[in-house]
Amino acid sequence: MTKDQLPPRLLTRRRALLAGAAAVGAAGTAGLFTTFAGDEPVRRATTPSPSPAPVAGPQARTAHKPSSYRLEPLMGYGPPRAAPRRTPVRxxxxxQVSGRGRRMVLTFDDGPDARYTPHMLDTLREYDIRAMFFVCGEMVAENPDLxxxxxxxxxxxxxHTWSHPLLTRLRRREIREEMERTSDIIEESCGERPAWFRAPYGAWNRAAFQIGAELGMDPLAWTVDTLDWTTPGTRTIVDRVENGAxxxxxxxxxxxxGDRSQSVQALRFYLPRLxxxxxxxxxPVRHYV
Structure with missing residues (x-):
């Protein structure tokens, strides 16, 4: 009996079986390539299997070869990443810092020093206070744990640079080396590069501002100088902080x-009073312009 002699009902059933087999085969093939874990596509490593034997009936249309353009929508999901903001050159x-209320910032320079820094950290932790420490790279090398x-x-x-030099007397290349080397060792010690920098002696110049911005840092000076480096006495340091608050x-x-025992004692007095x-x-919180 030829194809033309088959009863119409048998011919219809045969076409339905062939169409169902083709659909199952296509779904199985698609499942070999991509599955989803969470929101990201995960591509499986599979061993190529032999091509199935041709099925009787009309041949499927040859699929187009994938191109990078056609696959681009499958490369990733989620919103596009925003370009990192460029730190402005100031x-x-x-x-000073902005914000509502009676906000102040305590900053400490030149450390860390194993003789004094731990005591200051202990006092700050006792009162659950956050401060800023502008560190020198050569001191970080000696005390990375701090x-x-x-x-x-x-x-x-x-x-706070590597060796606390006067930046205005350095060449541009030397300024970059002082600052970049310090950022590197800070990152090695705590896992994050600094977002703020302070020039030793408060001596800034155009090159320092530009290089600091290129390294992703904003410059912060101060409003109240305790002059504690002159060791004027604990009481004097406390008065300068409280009077300038x-x-x-x-x-x-x-x-x-230097000897920072007066600074350690002063912090214990003025912190609870403030x-x-x-x-x-x-x-502070960084603001971009």
Whole structure:
């Protein structure tokens, strides 16, 4: 009996079986290539299987070869990543912080020093206060564990150059080396590159601002200088902080670079007093222009 002699009902059933087999084969083939875990496609590594024997009936249309353009929508899912913001090149360092209320920032320079920094960290932790530490690279090399502790306890670690030179007397290449080398060792110590920098002696120049911005850092100076490096006495340091306290003030002290025992004692006195006076001691938030 020829195809033309088959009863119409048998012919229809045969076509339905062939169409169903083709659909199952296509679905199985698609399942070999892509499955989903969460929101991301996961491509399986599969061993090529032999091509199935041709099926009787009309041949399927040859599929187009995939191209990079056709596959592009499958490369990833989710919103596109935004380009990183470029840090603006400033002409002057920031001197104070903005925000509502009686906000102040405590900053400490030149460390970390194993003799004094741990005591300051202990006092800050006792009152659950976050501060900023502008560290020197050569000091970080000697005390990387202290930098890790700063970051772990929520403090901001800033760049204060490698060897505390006067930047205005250095060539551009030397300034970059001082700053970039310090950012590198900070990242090695706490896993994150600094977002803030401070020029030693407060000596800024155009090159320092430009290089700092290229390294992704904003410049921060200070509003109140305790001059604790002159060892004027604990009482004098406390008075300078309390008399200069005001919304937005940035206080400069030191945790290294000499005998800082007075600075350690002063922090224990003025910190609770500032809190009792209603000041909120915090760290700044970066703003882009």
């Amino acid at each position: 002409r002057a360092p920031m001197l 930098v890790a502790r700063m970051a772990d306890e929520g403090h901001v670690v800033g760049n 005001a919304p937005g003030v940035v206080v400069l002290s030191h945790d290294a670079g 809190l009792d006076s209603g000041y909120h001691l915090t760290v």
